[in-house]
Amino acid sequence: MSYNPKEIEAKWQQQWEAEQAFEPSDSLSQKKKYILSMFPFPSGRLHMGHVRNYAIGDALARYYRKQDYNVLHPIGWDAFGMPAENAAIKHGRHPKEWTYSNIDYMRKELGTLGLSFSKTREFATCDPLYTKHEQKFIIEMFQKGLLYRESTTVNWCESCHTVLANEQVEEGCCWRCDNPVELKEMPGYYLDIIRYADELLEDLSQLEGKWPSQVITMQRNWIGKSQGLAFDFELTEESKAKLGGKFDRYEVFTTRPDTIYGVTYSALAPEHPITKYLVEHNLLEPEVAEKIKAIANMSEVERAKQDKEGYPLGINVIHPLTGEQIPVWTANFVLASYGGGAVMAVPAHDERDYEFATKYNLPIKRVIEGGEELPYTGSGRLIESDRFSCVENEEAKIAIINYMEEEGKGQGTTNYKLRNWGVSRQRYWGAPIPFVHCDECGLVPEKFENLPVALPDDVEITGEGNPLENHPTWKHCKCPKCGKEALRETDTLDTFVQSSWYQFRYATNPKKWEEVGIDKADADYWLGVDQYIGGIEHAILHLLYARFFTKVLRDLGYHDIDEPFQRLLTQGMVLKDGAKMSKSKGNTVDPDALVDKYGADTARLFILFAAPPQKELEWNDSAVDGAFRFIKKLYDRSGKVTGKTLPEIDQNSLSKESKLARVKAYEALQKSADVYEYTFAFNTLIAACMEALNALDKQDNADVWTEGMYLCSTCLNRSFRMWLQS
Ligand code: ANZ
Ligand code: ZN
Secondary structure, eight states: OOOOHHHHHHHHHHHHHHHTTTOOOSOSSSOEEEEEEOOOOOOSSOOHHHHHHHHHHHHHHHHHHHTTOEEEOOOOBOOOSHHHHHHHHHHOOOHHHHHHHHHHHHHHHHHHTTOOOOSTTOOBTTSHHHHHHHHHHHHHHHHTTSEEEEEEEEEEETTTTEEEOGGGEETTEETTTOOBOEEEEEEEEEEOGGGGHHHHHHTHHHHBTTBOHHHHHHHHHHHOEEEEEEEEEEEOHHHHHHTTTSOSEEEEEESOGGGGGGOOEEEEOTTSHHHHHHHHTTOSOHHHHHHHHHHHTSOHHHHHHSOOOEEEEEEEEEOTTTOOEEEEEEETTSOTTSTTSEEEEOTTTOHHHHHHHHHTTOOOOOOBOOOSSSSOOSOOBBOSOGGGTTSBHHHHHHHHHHHHHHTTSEEEEEEESOOOEEOEEOOSSSOBOOEEEETTTEEEEOOGGGOOOOOOSOOOOOSSSOHHHHOSSTTEEEOTTTOSEEEEOOOEEOHHHHTTTHHHHHHSOGGGTTTOSSOHHHHHHHOSBSEEEEEGGGTTHHHHHHHHHHHHHHHTTSOOOSOSBSSEEEEOOEEETTEEOOTTTTOOOOHHHHHHHHOHHHHHHHHHHHSOTTSOEEOOHHHHHHHHHHHHHHHHHGGGOOOSSOOOOOGGGOOHHHHHHHHHHHHHHHHHHHIIIIIOOHHHHHHHHHHHHHHHHTOOOHHHHHHHHHHHHHHTTTTTOGGGOO
């Protein structure tokens, strides 16, 4: 009897299928574990990163099933998005056909990997039923004022005729066609994530010790809460006149009110209304106006890469406390989208302001004691600060805010780096945003009974323009409110919207899917996800959006859950020859070929053995061979198992070798709970099993063999020895 993984695995996979072995029970009173690996985009084939992700989740799911938990371990498809449209452009395939045929192929791949996923809960986010419930949430968010439509500045590529995300702008050009990107005012839909900023920040403390600290820090910084003072600079009379009486004052935000007496200039963003006015009314030197326009055309990301650059605007403001005149500049480091889009500059105590002041010979005034050199950014007592001199600067922050408030000159303010989430995409392959534009009624949500607003199948996808916009009839509709001719919104939702609530969809019993997107009892039972597993690249976007959506849906009454993912494991990348496996580098290993040659057990065992899951995994062919040999040996020795229960063993009658084998087997067993429940260091557990097997081989007591094999099987969770399943 030789080890034939093909035969063994096919047999067990069929049996699991027949028994529906991995479906959770409908009972909501049993103890439960919800184990979730991030769902894949149906790109066409699985890659090793997927295999790693699912091997980890699978091991945990199997472990908890054996501990008598009701286990939810689902899989589905993150199926909307650009690549489907690119396939249409390149290969003339319809995005829907491309997506669903990729799903069919990849589902088979998952099957041959023998992963213990629930079959009944699988879905694709492009399924109309999923869209229907999502559109309902979106309308409810609109009704709560959480979703709004607004015109703002976006990155626009004229040749591709679409909006680009900041990440899709490279050196000021479109990543796809290399055309220079313009900033353009365009209407779009936004979700008010800032309304939840404080809760998103505070609840991070619940995740401390359960999520990687790096991810928590990244989210904290991304939300970027700062407290400080907002106040107005009043323009001098002369400057007001120069600005045609259109402006009296403008707002600045500072986190360092304690340095207010050290202000020597103020700077406006290049797209600040005052800067714009000066440029548009030819009140600046033409060369300067051109330079300012050039900066205004760069994205914020691009600007951050440039040297500090700025120009005097020929206007002045009055210092709110000293009455001094302060010159106003425009500078490339002032962001239009933050605070009031303007700053008070204190070169003595701020690096950026110092660099700028030195470059342009602006005065520098120290107002905090301490440090030898300027800029000095540490703490200390105030000097040259009128009534606040001698006060410690931390105290002075509060005192100055209070004073400004009493005098009616400013107020303590909280600002966030976090921007509201722009969810509009001018794309075909996404969930339509379910609104109608009516001349009479304005922006009107579609009626619930008309959902989903489904995509038309007959579209032409050329890569130019929005196919929904260009479709001859789709956008013409009746106003849901007054019934007159109206126009359907042609923007579709960002695909991150779909991945923000899929964890609730899986939790909802499929029998209820037709009716509800989220069933409350099911959601409250299954959520939060006990263990979430995925790549670190999702540290901010997906993981923040999903936390936000969870809170919003809770407030809409769909469930009582505060945090979607109780514990998070970020798996390391799979490398080969030191580089991340990728098609473009040509260093990929094809999972199908691996399974074909060695079997799924070897593939998964190797992945778990080669490195701790959180660390990078370097591909190693001989280690794959090693994993195969170990499983083969385990299989060969399974013939030594003589009974169906653990034998009683008389310790005294054993040889030294047999005793040692028992020690090794029990050591492995002892490790296993810690590994499955806490450290996930599967590599050490597998190593312990290998040692136990070696020690067993050095003795010949039949009972010790039986016991040892049972213990190894428990440690390896049966996922690697399907033949002992029964
Ligand atoms: C004066 C000052 C003195 C500042 C000093 C810092 C140190 P965070 O922590 O990021 O909130 N700032 C305000 N609005 C800005 C904008 N639109 N674009 C660029 N910079 C802006 O930083 C707030 C600080 O960043 C503010 O405090 C302001 O500079 C600057 F010794 O005011 B500070
Ligand atoms: Zn109407």
